[in-house]
Amino acid sequence: MTRIVNITHTDLDGAVAAIVMRPYLVQLAPNYEIYRVGVDTMRPTVQGLIESTPNKADLQLYFTDCSPADIMDLLKANPEVFYAVYDHHVTAQELHNGDNCIIDITRCGAMVAYEHLPDKFTGSNMMERLCELTNDHDMWLNRMPESHDLNNLYYMMNYDDFMARFANGFDGFNEAEQAMLDKYNSEFAAYYSSIYRKNLPCNGVYLIANKYISDICMAVEAEHYTWYIIERASDNGVNLSVRTRNGVHIGFILKNLGIGGGHASAGGVFIPKGKEVTPYIAMICDEIEKAINGSGCIWPSDLKSESKPSKYECLLWTNPDECRGICGRNGVPCCEYCKLNETTILGVDGEDD
16 A cells, blocks of 8 residues: 655745645545654654555655755665655755756745646645745745744644645634734744843844744844844754845855855754854854955856865855845846856755744
């Protein structure tokens, strides 16, 4: 008996990608399974699925908004297992084969799935709107005010309730949901006024917080800081969420430093328990200053190449107020220096609450 499994990320993008996939996968198997994973749970989840399926040829894995690139040893060791990927992280680019693995770093995972599934499974204006809002938040475009509220609502609601509520797409918030959001925003305002903060060079700021990460990002940008670091404790160490709004490609910096990675304007660093945070902050500050005070802004000709630039040649865009690399909608370049699709650097994303 065929066993269909959707493996998706734990965030809003992963949830909406799963919603998009549902009409397609239910045609394959009415009782298909959904597993939500993070970087640390991908391997044990897939290994458990393989081990619990007696006939490996019966197992079909559909990855959405997450890349199995780091577990290819498991998949190669079990070639009978079918897998397909709909993702937008550059770590998955090596998997792109134009057939079962669709990778597009210019938009979120949900939008990748929406645009590549057959029309009969995705032809809904409400579903398209849901994907557009998700893309706006996940790619940190922040052009649609409702996208931030949708993300907050996702974390406030029970997962199954959220999936059922938006199963047919987005048609606005109802009265009860708006009341939840209003209460949430009031509580956030009180929390934000109480957290630790310290100014950084080049109009930056460093904050320590353990919740409301996305909301803090929005609030900081409203105060016209052009880059910032948010420190957040975890069970195994410390996560740094680093955001830039000054034209500096933070994913490139973090990757080149060997401490993390991410996208053009949003990156993440994990610091294992026992290591001091201060040296990491100092390294990032130093490289931000170099980038802003430097002179070149030519993008490397091929970020897929194994060769790495020897110096920072491409960290500044010509018009930081307009340019975010390849913009999330339709993959249209924002300026003459962003003509390639490879505008995200290999690495890990910071995950938001």
